[in-house]
Amino acid sequence: MPTKDYYETLGVARNATGDDIKRAYRTLARKYHPDVADDKAAAERHFKEINEAYEVLSDPNKRAHYDRFGTVDDGAGDFGFGGFSGGGLGDIFDMFFGDARAASARRSGPQRGADLRYDLEITLEEAYSGVTREITYTHLAQCEKCKGTGAQPGTLVVPCGRCGGTGVVRGMRQTPLGQFVTQSSCTTCHGEGQVIAQPCDACGGEGRRHVERTLTVKVPAGVDDGSRIRIAGNGEAGAHGGPVGDLYVYLSIAPHDRFERDGLDTTVEAPIGFTQAALGATITVPSLEGDLSLFVPAGTQSGTTLHLRGHGMPTVRGSQRGDHHVTVRIVVPTKLTKRQREVLEEFAREGGDHVDERTFLERVKDAFRPE
Numbered sequence: 001m002p003t004k005d006y007y008e009t010l011g012v013a014r015n016a017t018g019d020d021i022k023r024a025y026r027t028l029a030r031k032y033h034p035d036v037a038d039d040k041a042a043a044e045r046h047f048k049e050i051n052e053a054y055e056v057l058s059d060p061n062k063r064a065h066y067d068r069f070g071t072v073d074d075g076a077g078d079f080g081f082g083g084f085s086g087g088g089l090g091d092i093f094d095m096f097f098g099d100a101r102a103a104s105a106r107r108s109g110p111q112r113g114a115d116l117r118y119d120l121e122i123t124l125e126e127a128y129s130g131v132t133r134e135i136t137y138t139h140l141a142q143c144e145k146c147k148g149t150g151a152q153p154g155t156l157v158v159p160c161g162r163c164g165g166t167g168v169v170r171g172m173r174q175t176p177l178g179q180f181v182t183q184s185s186c187t188t189c190h191g192e193g194q195v196i197a198q199p200c201d202a203c204g205g206e207g208r209r210h211v212e213r214t215l216t217v218k219v220p221a222g223v224d225d226g227s228r229i230r231i232a233g234n235g236e237a238g239a240h241g242g243p244v245g246d247l248y249v250y251l252s253i254a255p256h257d258r259f260e261r262d263g264l265d266t267t268v269e270a271p272i273g274f275t276q277a278a279l280g281a282t283i284t285v286p287s288l289e290g291d292l293s294l295f296v297p298a299g300t301q302s303g304t305t306l307h308l309r310g311h312g313m314p315t316v317r318g319s320q321r322g323d324h325h326v327t328v329r330i331v332v333p334t335k336l337t338k339r340q341r342e343v344l345e346e347f348a349r350e351g352g353d354h355v356d357e358r359t360f361l362e363r364v365k366d367a368f369r370p371e
Helices: 006-010 018-032 040-057 060-069 089-097 100-106 124-129 274-279 338-351 360-368
Strands: 116-122 131-142 157-159 168-175 178-185 194-196 208-219 228-231 247-253 260-262 265-273 281-285 292-296 305-308 324-331
Touching: 006 018, 006 040, 018 040, 040 060, 116 131, 116 208, 124 247, 131 247, 208 228, 208 247, 265 274, 265 281, 274 281, 274 324, 292 305, 292 324
Parallel strands: 116 247, 265 324
Antiparallel strands: 131 208, 157 194, 168 178, 228 247, 260 265, 281 292, 305 324
16 A cells, blocks of 8 residues: 555545646645745645655656555565565564664764755746746755854764763663563664754754745746756755755746647637638737738638747757747628628629628618517
């Protein structure tokens, strides 16, 4: 069974499409973003859970693996000794040695800081031309006062007196198999092997503190929905002097009220008069690069899509451009002058179409004439 139900986290069915998952993620991300929530601690926890679920379910390979095995790990945990339950070797080691192994891992040295994710929405015009935006986010940074040591400047970090700097304490435990020596994480130093005599008053001895940071992000032209930008060294500070994580800016493109995008291609609808469609004309149509001239051949029908090659979206590297597709819609006039009506009636007669040639007053009299 899955250790985490990512579908429940996003509130979608197990057969949800990629678009369903994306919509659900965007809704929840806006709701629980720490920058807009009142309870920032709870929002940050929910935000991380939502991001984790989306990372898995938005990737077809990860999602297939998760649906099959209930985890995104490589599956090694489902085999070998770790797969036994209720008395496997892992449980025996835990019974005898407690969490000494975890303490050893914590004391293994510097730990890299966590990567962070920031969601940025841009317009289609900004995606077309590129844009520079400022973002503000909160992250764990190294404490400037203690330089990450956690100790008040001028004081020392000393070996733990209880465990002698090992991070673990030994004891005797009587079991049905006999007497065993046990090891567990030292509760005084929490497995670190050292204690801070006088914690830093700026970070409380953590060596890191939450700070707000503002960065300038350059979004290149041609990015698509779901693209991400990696900003190295701008994630959370590492523990015990470890390297800083990275910041990933995930981009989403807001829906446009006029243009639609499909990969590198863009689409727009353009109104034309029926005489222009019948006789042919050169019209002006909007595009992301500005107004363009488009030739409409004679006899063009309403709903016909014409193409402007190389006037769509650019690629991020700028090596090529998509096409701009224009769907023409014929607009029928609602009011005609007397001369316009006469000309159209003549045109209709020439084409063999039936036309009501009665005058306006005759049609009004017919409407009020009793049957």
